[in-house]
Amino acid sequence: MITERFGSDVDARPAPALATQAPAVEVPERAYDLWLLGAVLALLSIGTVAIYASTATFAGQRFGDASYFLDRQIVFLGLGGFALWFGASFDYRRLYRLTYPLLLGSLALLAVTLAMPPLNGARRWIFLGPVTVQPVELAKLALVTYLAYSLRRKEEKVKSFTVGFVPHLVVCGLMMGLLLLQPDLGSSLILGATTLTMLFVAGARVSYIVLSVLAAAPIAYHLVVGTPWRMQRFLAYFNPEAFSHQEAYQFLQARLAMGSGGLTGVGLGESKQSLGYMPEGHNDFIMAPIGEELGFVGVAVVLALFVLLLWRGVRAALGARDIFGGYLAFGITMMFALQALLNVGVVLGVVPNKGITLPLVSYGGTSLVLTMFLIGLILNVGRRPVFGARDEADAAIPLIKRKRMRVRVAV
16 A cells, blocks of 8 residues: 555644644755656657558548648647646646646536537547547546545545545546546546556455446446447457458458568558558557557567556656655556556457557547656656655644555455
């Protein structure tokens, strides 16, 4: 459990008085995590090259400009670079006070999307003239911030079912419900899995987590069986050849691309599936052109970079100088890891198609900018100093002695 255990000597006086008596000592900031930053830049570079390679032919035919998507990706990278710098520079502990405004704002935006005109059969975007905004990306930040805030305040009650477990599931369930109405099953699964993972790390009982999964199973079954197009996609997962012209078309083209790549790939710009055969090759199925042009080696490099990102993100969480920051970094890292795992699983045919992009690699506007902001927050947590005996977020808990963090599993 990412938490700080209190010694037996606890001061009963109000926290402000204790903070006033403690000497104000400024701990120097740590250096930025260059390993994490390097992994992010490498993923962005690979993604940018793959986006251009997979869209040049299509963009030239439809827009008369082979670099149409590349130019826009570069603009998003510029905005994302500013977002990363901002996320790494400002005091992330300000999010502690903005938890509920951020949560309510994200829920409102998710509700607004339901009134928007559909795009490709889904209402996931808010159209602001030439700009489209995808509120689910803000919802990811809002949910992780809320969980970090709540788990930090309820660290001694997290094993309680009614106080430490159910409220988090209610908030997550509300977000998942709005996403399912869009519909966006993939993102709702990511939010649910992230919530359960953070609750497990915080020390929630495993029996509660298992019970919640079992309780959600009938709902998931109804969502699949009760929705014709989801049922068709589910059947296509088991027998793709029977649905080769419909639901399984994307997967079969991705499989051809991955198989054609072999060990080292056919070479950059030599992809055959990108000549109009691979739908959404720059979005959800970006790993397919990477596998075709760079082969198994390219896919292995991308996966290794995500493993590196996971390692450095967890390391930043464990080394955080306050509980809120530790949960925040851990939740963001787990969200990236789960999203990458689900995306790669879809391309390889391990799980049914869920419409999930690959973080930092897929083409994107809102998603890329907010993803880089979240990366900045991880960098921020890893280097942020603490002022005085305690930071502002920890001022609500009176304590004198701090002990090292421990991980415990409660059944």
